[in-house]
Amino acid sequence: MGNATILTELEKVILNKIQNYINKNEKVGIDIIAKECFVSKSAIIKLSKKLGYSGYSEMYYTILSTANNAQKLDFSNNSISVNDHLKENVDMLVEILRQFKDKKIYLDSLGLCDSAKEYYLQKLLIFGFDAASSYHYEAFRNNKSGLYFFFSYSGYRAEIIEKVNEAISNDFTVVAFTSNKESPLAKIAHSTVEVSGVKSDMEHYLPNFFTANLIILLELVLGEYSKRYLHKEKD
Numbered sequence: 001m002g003n004a005t006i007l008t009e010l011e012k013v014i015l016n017k018i019q020n021y022i023n024k025n026e027k028v029g030i031d032i033i034a035k036e037c038f039v040s041k042s043a044i045i046k047l048s049k050k051l052g053y054s055g056y057s058e059m060y061y062t063i064l065s066t067a068n069n070a071q072k073l074d075f076s077n078n079s080i081s082v083n084d085h086l087k088e089n090v091d092m093l094v095e096i097l098r099q100f101k102d103k104k105i106y107l108d109s110l111g112l113c114d115s116a117k118e119y120y121l122q123k124l125l126i127f128g129f130d131a132a133s134s135y136h137y138e139a140f141r142n143n144k145s146g147l148y149f150f151f152s153y154s155g156y157r158a159e160i161i162e163k164v165n166e167a168i169s170n171d172f173t174v175v176a177f178t179s180n181k182e183s184p185l186a187k188i189a190h191s192t193v194e195v196s197g198v199k200s201d202m203e204h205y206l207p208n209f210f211t212a213n214l215i216i217l218l219e220l221v222l223g224e225y226s227k228r229y230l231h232k233e234k235d
Helices: 009-023 030-037 041-050 056-069 084-099 111-126 138-142 158-169 184-188 210-234
Strands: 104-109 130-133 146-151 172-178 191-194
Touching: 009 030, 009 041, 009 056, 030 041, 041 056, 084 172, 084 191, 084 210, 104 111, 111 130, 111 146, 111 210, 138 158, 146 158, 158 172, 158 184, 172 184, 184 191
Parallel strands: 104 130, 104 146, 146 172, 172 191
Antiparallel strands: none
16 A cells, blocks of 8 residues: 655645635636645646646546535435336335234345345334244244235245245235346235346446345335324324
8 A cells, every 4th residue: 555645734725725616616727726825836736746646637627526426325305216116116015014004014035135124124113013024934824814025136046935925825915025026036926026236246246226225115115104194193
């Protein structure tokens, strides 16, 4: 690892002056910066080369580009674009939760979906649902009828199909959360929510937002559920 670049107080003043202009959406040339910082243009060029740039222009436009891309991800305050397809899934899940408000809800998952399942479980419990993780077939036999959420990225594993068939045979309504609506899990479930995600190898890794999308989906569902039903029940 190379040595960190140490800036003098004057160099910090120069960079801050450039940043101030960028923050105001005002373009600024080297002449103005030199004049306002009481330095020569050569001193600014020296700073740019110290930071690894060819000159002032490259340094300026790099700082400008960084500032323009510095947008925060914020999914609050309705900043998610809710298209018709997403709205249909949210509405479907809201009504299913309403339907099974007083019945048993089991949640199950396989692999990397476990974290999403645990998130769903905790949030459903907070909202007063009779939710629990399902690990054994006996759970279905002890509670005839209910709701069964299964989370699986691929939806192909044999043990998934066995569990879902057991749930269906005991009169549970199955909702599948998967990235593949053509998977065996999706085809035998009563309802399927197809959630975006991508898999890749470590050497060519691509961000997989499957779990994150599942969590955001639940937050949208609970927000809509609260708006439709909870405040009305308290009136």
